[in-house]
Amino acid sequence: MPIDATLPYDDQNIFAKILRGEIPCKKVFEDDWALAFHDINPQAPTHVLVIPKGAYVSWDDFSAKASDAEIAGFVRAVGHVARALGLVEPGYRLLANIGMDSHQEVPHLHVHIFGGKPLGPMLMR
Ligand code: 5GP
Numbered sequence: 391m392p393i394d395a396t397l398p399y400d401d402q403n404i405f406a407k408i409l410r411g412e413i414p415c416k417k418v419f420e421d422d423w424a425l426a427f428h429d430i431n432p433q434a435p436t437h438v439l440v441i442p443k444g445a446y447v448s449w450d451d452f453s454a455k456a457s458d459a460e461i462a463g464f465v466r467a468v469g470h471v472a473r474a475l476g477l478v479e480p481g482y483r484l485l486a487n488i489g490m491d492s493h494q495e496v497p498h499l500h501v502h503i504f505g506g507k508p509l510g511p512m513l514m515r
Pocket of ligand 1 (some may be wrong): 404413415416427428429430431432485486493494495496
């Protein structure tokens with residue numbers, strides 16, 4: 391079910407539980423600002439999610455309310471993870487779903503990193 395990204399943060403969401411260590415994940419990277427882990431239902435040979443440590447529902451919430459340090463830390467973490475996964479030379483795709491029309495399912499900001507094969511043109515059907 392897609393979520394309404396204008397609702398307040400729900401600290402019972404699945405990624406909040408992963409951040410608190412209540413649910414396991416296949417961790418790729420962690421620092422003060424971000425956690426990266428493999429998607430449970432990968433859509434590409436490499437499909438990693440990067441989430442900020444702070445409680446933000448979506449990119450909208452994050453870009454409006456996060457501190458400059460949080461934003462810098464998160465953006466640098468996404469770039470670092472892609473580099474560490476060896477995706478820069480072959481190329482990769484970033485995606486952040488925000489709200490109902492994008493079919494965002496988890497109400498904690500996450501950036502998808504897709505790679506590991508030619509991904510083709512982006513299609514909107
Ligand atoms: P969204 O549609 O919100 O942009 O994407 C949510 C993503 O989270 C989906 O790709 C889904 O497979 C992934 N996901 C949902 N629950 C879990 C989980 O418990 N663990 C992991 N690693 N990924 C999850």
